[in-house]
Amino acid sequence: MATIQHDVIIIGGGLAGMRAAHEALTQGGDVAMISKIYPTRSHSAAAQGGMQAALTEEDSWESHAYDTVKGSDYLGDQDAIEILCREGVDDIIAMERMGVIFNRDESGKIDARAFGGTSAKRTCFVADQTGQALLHVMWEQLLRLGLKTYDEWFVTDLLVENNRCVGSVAMQISTGQLHLVRAKATVLCTGGAGHIYAPSTNGLAVTADGLGMAYRAGASLMDMEGVQHHPTTLKSNGVLITEGARGEGAYLLNSKGERFMENYAPNMLELASRDVVSRAETTEILEGRGVDGTVFIDLRHLGRELITTKLAQIYELARDYANCNVIEEPLPIQPGYHYLMGGIKTDVDGRTWDVSGNNKWKGVEALFAAGETANVSVHGGNRLGGNSLLDTVVFGRRTGAGAVEYAKSVDYGEISEASVKDTEARIKSLFDRPDGVRSATLRREMGAAMNDGIAVFRNEESMNIALQKVRALKEKLPEVSLHNSGRIFNTDLLAYFELENMMDVAEAIALSALSRKESRGAHARTDFPDRDDENWLKHTLATKGNSGPEISYLPVTITKWEPTVRSY
Amino acid sequence: MQANLKIQRYDPEVGEEPRYDSHQLDLPEYATVLDALLQIRDDVDGSLAMRASCRSAICGSCSMRINGEARLACKTLIANIVQVEGAEVTIEPMGNMPVVKDLVVDMSMFWDKVQKIQPGLLPKTPEPEREFIVSNDSMLDLATALNCIMCGACVSDCTVLEVDKEFIGPAALAKAYRFSNDPRDNATDLRLDLYSQENYIWSCTRCFQCVQVCPKDVAPMEKIMSLRKQTIEAGHTNNPGTRHTQAFADSIRKTGRLDEIRLTVKAFGITNITAMIQLIPIGWRAFRHKKMPHLLPKSISSIKNVRRIMDKLGNE
Numbered sequence: 079m080a081t082i083q084h085d086v087i088i089i090g091g092g093l094a095g096m097r098a099a100h101e102a103l104t105q106g107g108d109v110a111m112i113s114k115i116y117p118t119r120s121h122s123a124a125a126q127g128g129m130q131a132a133l134t135e136e137d138s139w140e141s142h143a144y145d146t147v148k149g150s151d152y153l154g155d156q157d158a159i160e161i162l163c164r165e166g167v168d169d170i171i172a173m174e175r176m177g178v179i180f181n182r183d184e185s186g187k188i189d190a191r192a193f194g195g196t197s198a199k200r201t202c203f204v205a206d207q208t209g210q211a212l213l214h215v216m217w218e219q220l221l222r223l224g225l226k227t228y229d230e231w232f233v234t235d236l237l238v239e240n241n242r243c244v245g246s247v248a249m250q251i252s253t254g255q256l257h258l259v260r261a262k263a264t265v266l267c268t269g270g271a272g273h274i275y276a277p278s279t280n281g282l283a284v285t286a287d288g289l290g291m292a293y294r295a296g297a298s299l300m301d302m303e304g305v306q307h308h309p310t311t312l313k314s315n316g317v318l319i320t321e322g323a324r325g326e327g328a329y330l331l332n333s334k335g336e337r338f339m340e341n342y343a344p345n346m347l348e349l350a351s352r353d354v355v356s357r358a359e360t361t362e363i364l365e366g367r368g369v370d371g372t373v374f375i376d377l378r379h380l381g382r383e384l385i386t387t388k389l390a391q392i393y394e395l396a397r398d399y400a401n402c403n404v405i406e407e408p409l410p411i412q413p414g415y416h417y418l419m420g421g422i423k424t425d426v427d428g429r430t431w432d433v434s435g436n437n438k439w440k441g442v443e444a445l446f447a448a449g450e451t452a453n454v455s456v457h458g459g460n461r462l463g464g465n466s467l468l469d470t471v472v473f474g475r476r477t478g479a480g481a482v483e484y485a486k487s488v489d490y491g492e493i494s495e496a497s498v499k500d501t502e503a504r505i506k507s508l509f510d511r512p513d514g515v516r517s518a519t520l521r522r523e524m525g526a527a528m529n530d531g532i533a534v535f536r537n538e539e540s541m542n543i544a545l546q547k548v549r550a551l552k553e554k555l556p557e558v559s560l561h562n563s564g565r566i567f568n569t570d571l572l573a574y575f576e577l578e579n580m581m582d583v584a585e586a587i588a589l590s591a592l593s594r595k596e597s598r599g600a601h602a603r604t605d606f607p608d609r610d611d612e613n614w615l616k617h618t619l620a621t622k623g624n625s626g627p628e629i630s631y632l633p634v635t636i637t638k639w640e641p642t643v644r645s646y
Numbered sequence: 647m648q649a650n651l652k653i654q655r656y657d658p659e660v661g662e663e664p665r666y667d668s669h670q671l672d673l674p675e676y677a678t679v680l681d682a683l684l685q686i687r688d689d690v691d692g693s694l695a696m697r698a699s700c701r702s703a704i705c706g707s708c709s710m711r712i713n714g715e716a717r718l719a720c721k722t723l724i725a726n727i728v729q730v731e732g733a734e735v736t737i738e739p740m741g742n743m744p745v746v747k748d749l750v751v752d753m754s755m756f757w758d759k760v761q762k763i764q765p766g767l768l769p770k771t772p773e774p775e776r777e778f779i780v781s782n783d784s785m786l787d788l789a790t791a792l793n794c795i796m797c798g799a800c801v802s803d804c805t806v807l808e809v810d811k812e813f814i815g816p817a818a819l820a821k822a823y824r825f826s827n828d829p830r831d832n833a834t835d836l837r838l839d840l841y842s843q844e845n846y847i848w849s850c851t852r853c854f855q856c857v858q859v860c861p862k863d864v865a866p867m868e869k870i871m872s873l874r875k876q877t878i879e880a881g882h883t884n885n886p887g888t889r890h891t892q893a894f895a896d897s898i899r900k901t902g903r904l905d906e907i908r909l910t911v912k913a914f915g916i917t918n919i920t921a922m923i924q925l926i927p928i929g930w931r932a933f934r935h936k937k938m939p940h941l942l943p944k945s946i947s948s949i950k951n952v953r954r955i956m957d958k959l960g961n962e
């Protein structure tokens with residue numbers, strides 16, 4: 079049996095994974111990074127608008143933290159938010175020193191643009207391709223440091239013995255060979271859950287793998303009802319139009335040409351929090367002031383010069399995918415699935431288990447998580463734009479350090495080769511299945527069901543329908559058959575594994591959402607339209623039970639900011 | 647919209663020669679080549695291997711040859727191609743790299759070359775307390791190189807790489823530019839020395855192909871020309887690289903392969919007199935050997951621009 083072994087194994091080569099690897103490596107750890115797609119292909123590259131931090135003297139990290147707490151609708155853990163906003167300042171500076179080019183102001187310092195839900199201009203950016211700029215620079219540094227990477231390796235399972243993660247099983251995609259991956263610490267940086275929903279702004283590789291594996295391994299998925307719909311996505315394919323466009327001054331218009339945000343958020347207008355703007359758009363569309371299910375984003379008054387420099391990618395995306403010249407005409411857009419606030423419950427050092435020993439939540443020792451796949455709870459009920467990239471670098475770094483430190487204190491766990499043989503047997507049985515349904519068919523039906531039932535607005539009935547549909551689809555998994563039983567680059571097989579992960583996670587989203595009987599952040603229920611701090615100022619936890627996810631609760635950590643009415 | 651996709655298939659496990667599969671598809675108006683391929687892979691033939699993720703021309707996964715030219719499948723609208731190049735769309739894996747399966751090529755050579763240019767900013771010392779203070783213009787200049795999404799299209803279609811696998815190639819050299827021109831970097835001189843060695847900047851023949859195919863307007867050739875200027879100005883002239891200015895011509899002589907010229911001429915267009923003149927010696931030798939390709943290729947200037955113009959006309 080082929081085996082690889084490193085003290086710290088990082089699964090995922092997006093910004094969180096790379097930052098964790100960088101930190102682990104500079105601290106002298108024996109570390110390697112596994113990624114199912116070549117690391118620079120990771121979805122972090124698609125982040126457009128920017129990354130927040132209070133860099134200027136007029137601004138303060140406390141102000142950033144307050145905006146984040148308020149944006150989260152008070153569901154974010156304030157200790158984690160303080161860390162994010164305080165340490166984030168140095169993390170951005172560190173990224174600049176590594177080579178990120180960041181747009182500059184006239185004095186040559188890092189420039190910032192406005193973003194939704196923030197009281198100051200504090201979103202640092204590289205034109206409208208910030209994620210790509212950050213990811214590539216991080217990758218250049220990792221090449222320089224000589225990080226060991228396993229590129230295009232797909233992790234299929236985590237291996238757990240006595241509630242401790244002792245490694246994982248991974249397939250080298252180019253050969254189809256399975257490997258036993260032994261690690262003292264395993265770090266999940268596998269990104270979000272994008273294709274549980276259709277349409278989605280996320281890349282095709284964003285398929286909830288880490289979430290599914292961690293859930294099956296016994297970790298807790300926290301606040302999974304927190305699903306963010308971005309206000310400006312293209313109708314044709316769900317591709318994102320960055321919030322940076324509104325940050326630079328773009329308007330939102332309804333079919334009558336009115337800036338309708340005046341009626342929903344008279345102070346912040348287009349730059350209110352994302353949940354607020356997406357609800358406003360949906361209301362406009364439902365009340366007949368949209369066109370074919372869309373409203374419009376209008377950039378015309380920004381002028382050609384600004385558009386073609388600071389929003390060049392947007393200009394191209396609109397031209398290529400909507401045949402629209404944004405310099406001359408408003409662009410039709412609609413809210414679309416974008417981001418998962420929920421994720422694997424971790425502490426502020428990325429540990430998925432409760433080190434206090436009090437078992438306040440269920441977790442798996444030696445398993446860490448960071449980035450979109452994790453939930454250290456800085457985004458709570460609604461993420462502010464620009465805070466996710468920051469989340470990946472701040473908590474990626476802390477998690478990398480945490481994993482190295484932990485790995486020093488333990489030996490490799492016992493691992494049985496039987497686990498790899500299990501995976502091997504599973505694959506063989508998949509190849510042997512008779513003709514049945516395509517996994518893509520089930521994926522599309524799941525996407526539609528989730529988007530119909532648990533989107534911008536939701537209620538008991540709509541969510542129940544979605545849950546029932548997802549469960550019915552899950553039962554069809556054994557009927558899925560593959561077109562390909564080859565070993566080399568068998569993406570049909572990988573699509574099946576991804577679908578299994580997504581279905582587990584979709585079920586957790588639906589059950590968590592059904593359980594929260596209030597409206598908070600992006601979780602907007604028409605049957606419980608108000609926030610209810612008395613009963614619901616708490617996190618939902620979904621853990622694997624005998625017949626699907628079981629829901630429990632955890633208090634929210636409040637340090638400085640008591641919940642008050644949230645208006646923009 | 648109707649389109650006929652002709653896809654090159656190759657499965658090393660079966661061991662047969664590459665073949666072409668045809669698929670007649672009915673597609674939505676704004677379908678990209680990637681949408682079409684996904685439709686095939688999802689519903690018709692799940693054994694089709696390809697790479698794709700972002701669907702928005704930023705992850706660099708989906709380069710392949712579409713009607714003979716390396717392009718991003720997710721950025722190429724079927725309607726545009728069908729309009730300009732006909733209803734049959736031929737899809738093949740990228741060139742200059744070995745095929746793993748179907749449309750997937752082994753890019754390890756690509757990544758190795760990027761590694762060779764010594765990536766990774768080495769910040770100037772003493773490091774400032776906060777960020778480096780630099781002008782926005784100096785950063786914007788680097789942005790043109792940093793726009794590179796490592797898709798491999800330029801490497802696929804680079805005419806020198808076709809005959810000389812040792813050439814570092816356009817993408818890696820565009821990245822090299824990004825470091826040697828970064829005002830914050832501490833190793834400019836060492837870098838320029840490296841980049842002027844054999845197989846680096848002096849091996850390019852200025853055939854323009856990389857500029858033509860790059861989906862992100864990185865213009866690698868222009869970066870290479872800037873690097874040449876920079877190395878000469880910095881006095882890095884006496885090294886094997888500089889003495890190899892004629893590398894492409896040499897390679898051709900060595901291998902006797904000449905079809906590349908067609909691409910070259912196609913890419914230049916007929917207005918780029920200087921570039922054409924530089925090509926004459928090669929063309930003339932080719933002519934003598936009765937291997938001269940058609941001088942007037944199907945499309946003369948940048949295909950992209952022609953397409954854009956046609957789009958506009960079509961819409962009005």
Ligand SMILES: Cc1cc2nc3c(=O)[nH]c(=O)nc-3n(C[C@H](O)[C@H](O)[C@H](O)COP(=O)(O)OP(=O)(O)OC[C@H]3O[C@@H](n4cnc5c(N)ncnc54)[C@H](O)[C@@H]3O)c2cc1C
Pocket residue numbers: 089090091092093094095112113114115116117120121122123124125126127128129130208209231232233234267268269270279280281283284287288318320416417448449450451463464465466467468470
């Ligand atoms: C279009 C778009 C625009 C955005 N814009 C912004 C913005 O402007 N500002 C902001 O702050 N945030 C933005 N976000 C959000 C932000 O980009 C993401 O949340 C963040 O980049 C996630 O990073 P990550 O490292 O956690 O995951 P990813 O970058 O998605 O990386 C996941 C990694 O895990 C690997 N992986 C997954 N499964 C497996 C497996 N089974 N085996 C092996 N490897 C695996 C993948 O190969 C990949 O390398 C945007 C998101 C989208 C979709």
Ligand code: SF4
Pocket residue numbers: 800803804805806807815816849850851852853854855856857866867870
């Ligand atoms: S211009 Fe130079 S680098 Fe570009 S394709 Fe031609 S030979 Fe290759």
Ligand code: SF4
Pocket residue numbers: 793794795796797798799800801816817820859860861862863864865866
């Ligand atoms: S330079 Fe252009 S074509 Fe070459 S890899 Fe980069 S983006 Fe692709």
Ligand code: FES
Pocket residue numbers: 697698699700701702703704705706707708709718719720721
């Ligand atoms: S799918 Fe990412 S570049 Fe085409």
